[in-house]
Amino acid sequence: MAGEKKKKIVKVIKIDTDKCNGCRACEVACAIFHSKPQYSGNNPAKSRIAVLRDPIKDIFVPVYAGEYTASECTGRNKYVIDGREFDECDWCKASCPSRSLFKEPDSGLPLKCDMCESDPPLEEPMCVQWCLSDALTYEEREVEVDEKEEEKKKPGEMELGLESLVDKYGMEKLLDAIARMSRGD
Amino acid sequence: MRYAETGFNLEIDLSRGNIERVATDPRLAELYLGGLGTNAKILWDRVPPDTDPFSPDNLLIFGTGLLCGTPAIGANRTIVSTFSPQTGLMAYSMMGGFWAPELKFAGYDKVIIRGKSPKLVYLWINNDKVEIRDASHLKGKGAQETADLIRHELKESKAQVASIGLAGENKVYFASIEQGRSSASRLGIGAVMGDKGLKAIVVRGTKEVNTARPVEFFEHCSEVLKYIKWRDDHPIKGVPPILSGLGSPQEMAIYDEEWHTTNFTWGNARHRRRDFWTKEVEEKWKKTQQNARVRLLSCYNCPMECGALISAPGVPKYMMKCYSKLTYTMAAMSDLDFGFKIVQRATEYGVDAFTTPQVMAFALELYEAGILTDKDLPGMPADNEGRFYWLLDRIVRREGIGDILANGVYHAARQIGKGAEEYDHNTIKKHEQLPLKLGMLNPIYFLMYSTGEKINITQIEGQFPQAPFATREEREEFVKDWFQVPDDRFKQYFLDWDPRGEHSIPYYPTIEATCEIVDWQEKMHYIDDALGLCAGLSSFPLKPPYHIHNLPGIISSATGIDFDEAKLSQAARRNRTLLRAINVRRGLDRKDDSPPKDHWRNRFPELETKLLDEYYKFKGWNNRGIPTKESLQELGLGYVKEDFLRRGILTENEAAPPGETPAETEKK
Numbered sequence: 001m002a003g004e005k006k007k008k009i010v011k012v013i014k015i016d017t018d019k020c021n022g023c024r025a026c027e028v029a030c031a032i033f034h035s036k037p038q039y040s041g042n043n044p045a046k047s048r049i050a051v052l053r054d055p056i057k058d059i060f061v062p063v064y065a066g067e068y069t070a071s072e073c074t075g076r077n078k079y080v081i082d083g084r085e086f087d088e089c090d091w092c093k094a095s096c097p098s099r100s101l102f103k104e105p106d107s108g109l110p111l112k113c114d115m116c117e118s119d120p121p122l123e124e125p126m127c128v129q130w131c132l133s134d135a136l137t138y139e140e141r142e143v144e145v146d147e148k149e150e151e152k153k154k155p156g157e158m159e160l161g162l163e164s165l166v167d168k169y170g171m172e173k174l175l176d177a178i179a180r181m182s183r184g185d
Numbered sequence: 186m187r188y189a190e191t192g193f194n195l196e197i198d199l200s201r202g203n204i205e206r207v208a209t210d211p212r213l214a215e216l217y218l219g220g221l222g223t224n225a226k227i228l229w230d231r232v233p234p235d236t237d238p239f240s241p242d243n244l245l246i247f248g249t250g251l252l253c254g255t256p257a258i259g260a261n262r263t264i265v266s267t268f269s270p271q272t273g274l275m276a277y278s279m280m281g282g283f284w285a286p287e288l289k290f291a292g293y294d295k296v297i298i299r300g301k302s303p304k305l306v307y308l309w310i311n312n313d314k315v316e317i318r319d320a321s322h323l324k325g326k327g328a329q330e331t332a333d334l335i336r337h338e339l340k341e342s343k344a345q346v347a348s349i350g351l352a353g354e355n356k357v358y359f360a361s362i363e364q365g366r367s368s369a370s371r372l373g374i375g376a377v378m379g380d381k382g383l384k385a386i387v388v389r390g391t392k393e394v395n396t397a398r399p400v401e402f403f404e405h406c407s408e409v410l411k412y413i414k415w416r417d418d419h420p421i422k423g424v425p426p427i428l429s430g431l432g433s434p435q436e437m438a439i440y441d442e443e444w445h446t447t448n449f450t451w452g453n454a455r456h457r458r459r460d461f462w463t464k465e466v467e468e469k470w471k472k473t474q475q476n477a478r479v480r481l482l483s484c485y486n487c488p489m490e491c492g493a494l495i496s497a498p499g500v501p502k503y504m505m506k507c508y509s510k511l512t513y514t515m516a517a518m519s520d521l522d523f524g525f526k527i528v529q530r531a532t533e534y535g536v537d538a539f540t541t542p543q544v545m546a547f548a549l550e551l552y553e554a555g556i557l558t559d560k561d562l563p564g565m566p567a568d569n570e571g572r573f574y575w576l577l578d579r580i581v582r583r584e585g586i587g588d589i590l591a592n593g594v595y596h597a598a599r600q601i602g603k604g605a606e607e608y609d610h611n612t613i614k615k616h617e618q619l620p621l622k623l624g625m626l627n628p629i630y631f632l633m634y635s636t637g638e639k640i641n642i643t644q645i646e647g648q649f650p651q652a653p654f655a656t657r658e659e660r661e662e663f664v665k666d667w668f669q670v671p672d673d674r675f676k677q678y679f680l681d682w683d684p685r686g687e688h689s690i691p692y693y694p695t696i697e698a699t700c701e702i703v704d705w706q707e708k709m710h711y712i713d714d715a716l717g718l719c720a721g722l723s724s725f726p727l728k729p730p731y732h733i734h735n736l737p738g739i740i741s742s743a744t745g746i747d748f749d750e751a752k753l754s755q756a757a758r759r760n761r762t763l764l765r766a767i768n769v770r771r772g773l774d775r776k777d778d779s780p781p782k783d784h785w786r787n788r789f790p791e792l793e794t795k796l797l798d799e800y801y802k803f804k805g806w807n808n809r810g811i812p813t814k815e816s817l818q819e820l821g822l823g824y825v826k827e828d829f830l831r832r833g834i835l836t837e838n839e840a841a842p843p844g845e846t847p848a849e850t851e852k853k
Binding site: 037040057132 | 488
């Protein structure tokens with residue numbers, strides 16, 4: 001039997017790579033919005049958006065940090081669009097072992113875009129607000145979803161980090177370490 | 186904890202291969218801010234005035250501005266300071282792009298280079314890991330090519346590269362340092378880098394830059410962004426389209442070049458072509474530009490799109506910055522498609538796009554006059570454009586006549602002799618100027634041309650309209666939302682400024698008002714150059730988002746050091762005076778403070794003398810342009826005063842004796 005339907009807002013950032021001028025203001029906006037205390041530190045390496053740029057080849061692709069993955073892809077494909085050659089990785093949102101992108105530079109823990117969810121909520125994600133060239137624009141779309149599906153909890157930042165630590169050290173070692181820490185050893 | 190700055194400089198001795206990370210004095214930011222200010226302090230302290238620019242003792246400083254790496258919009262400038270082989274004076278070329286913020290993220294405010302490497306090397310700064318690496322395989326490579334090769338070899342696509350091309354390696358006096366879509370071009374700093382055997386500095390950083398009062402600082406940034414948007418929708422009326430918006434002149438976006446092509450001069454700054462801009466030219470140039478321009482480009486954290494990726498027929502893609510589009514075109518009396526093509530080669534060679542075309546046009550004038558002959562120019566093609574390519578190739582290789590031309594118009598004219606000196610008509614302090622020749626002396630521009638220490642009009646002008654508006658109504662409209670003025674009396678100066686009659690140039694603005702207007706314009710540049718803010722959002726355009734009223738709050742919330750307008754103005758004045766002192770110590774004198782002789786047809790010697798006298802007084806300098814003991818003391822530059830007294834540049838009893846400065850006598 002189908003579950004109850006429920007209305008949900010899907011947040012959409014539209015990325016127009018033709019309009020990107022490569023300035024990386026989106027990275028700045030993201031980095032400071034997520035720094036603690038808020039706005040205190042700027043470090044694009046901690047941004048959850050990155051402009052992958054190769055100016056001479058006319059490649060400017062703002063990419064958002066997506067899922068964490070423990071393993072790399074098996075192959076590396078290439079796309080040719082309008083004569084420009086893109087690595088598959090140029091489009092990929094994953095925080096993965098093949099690159100340093102979307103990882104905390106100090107801890108190596110994965111980063112993920114959270115659409116700047118905050119209280120009170122922002123009108124638009126910070127990166128969109130700082131993009132004056134309109135390469136990034138924001139829209140909201142209403143969709144109907146299964147209530148049951150919706151109830152599944154989305155993994156938060158800590159869960160993501162823990163997942164990557166489990167992948168790196170194994171569950172047993174991690175639990176040991178937490179147990180030791182909680183005893184204050 | 187240090188805010189806005191990292192608190193560390195990198196000291197690199199290329200002679201010994203030594204690398205040190207040195208903590209800096211936190212009090213310096215309060216006095217000199219950073220960037221140009223602290224660069225100047227280091228040059229004053231550590232480079233004696235008799236040091237040859239090509240001596241291992243000359244320093245080459247890559248300084249970031251105080252606000253670089255913070256979220257401040259457009260704070261991305263690298264201020265490169267050294268002594269110029271062309272002028273012998275302090276050079277402080279600057280570049281936008283991405284290099285300065287990256288250095289901050291790597292954990293450094295400056296890279297200070299001394300000594301000379303016995304073989305060609307590059308410097309690789311990767312956070313705490315700093316290496317001097319062999320660059321022999323990069324010898325002779327283009328500047329952009331070098332950047333690509335290094336990023337590939339280090340497998341660091343995000344590294345930022347500042348590099349020199351062949352011109353820098355061969356110590357051409359107008360060699361640039363190139364960096365992506367930007368370059369530090371003026372005054373031959375690329376030659377100093379080449380002399381030190383340094384092909385490139387490569388930076389990658391993943392650390393944090395912090396601000397002291399983050400929320401307050403962020404609100405300032407938001408205000409600036411909001412105003413940029415507003416200003417974009419409200420271009421200034423009554424000025425040419427190229428000057429109506431923010432940013433550098435929008436050469437890459439705008440097609441209407443009537444103002445530059447009919448007001449500026451062609452060839453060796455000679456020919457005014459008032460009827461040049463026709464419908465046909467406009468159509469043709471528009472098409473050329475649309476075809477060549479692949480994408481408009483910005484510098485780090487700036488919404489202005491002052492550069493572009495260019496793909497001209499038959500040459501590899503490259504990135505162009507604003508005005509180089511026209512300098513080669515106009516010097517060669519050619520067409521825009523030639524301009525787009527030759528700049529590709531010039532950018533890879535790494536040469537200044539202001540000076541280079543003029544040097545070549547100068548050589549061709551000498552050829553036409555019979556001063557240079559076929560013997561001097563063996564094998565030079567017959568067509569004008571071919572000649573430009575031919576000369577460019579010889580200059581950057583210092584081959585034949587190129588070896589002389591590579592020293593710039595002033596030195597080349599004297600080396601060639603036979604009356605060539607007469608053709609050196611567009612330099613100030615031995616440095617080539619914008620090609621502009623006008624009728625009536627403008628007192629504001631007279632002082633700016635004469636005294637600007639950067640020796641480049643675009644680095645001192647801005648803020649105040651270049652010419653009066655035709656009607657009172659237009660002026661009233663203009664001053665309505667002109668809140669950037671330091672004081673309302675500046676509005677009055679502009680309201681009363683007429684194109685003709687009693688209140689027109691050269692006698693209006695009055696001498697007193699002229700001094701104030703020049704000082705305001707210069708002050709804003711000095712603040713930008715210390716903060717690393719792009720002049721395109723600040724000191725250069727009319728009605729900019731950064732101004733004397735919001736900058737103190739921005740600096741205070743970023744650094745935690747409290748500034749008000751008076752204290753910030755005092756810091757700018759301190760920096761400006763220190764620069765003057767550095768150059769005075771190297772022999773700069775009142776006689777050097779003059780515009781090109783033929784810049785204006787109508788000159789007024791008596792008025793000009795008065796202007797200079799009063800302006801010097803206004804600046805706290807004596808009548809020979811030397812900062813007085815009192816003003817040095819007041820600015821906290823007592824150490825400069827002591828040095829001047831020791832050298833006899835100033836004496837205990839009065840301002841200074843007439844005649845030559847001792848430094849000048851020493852030089853002889």
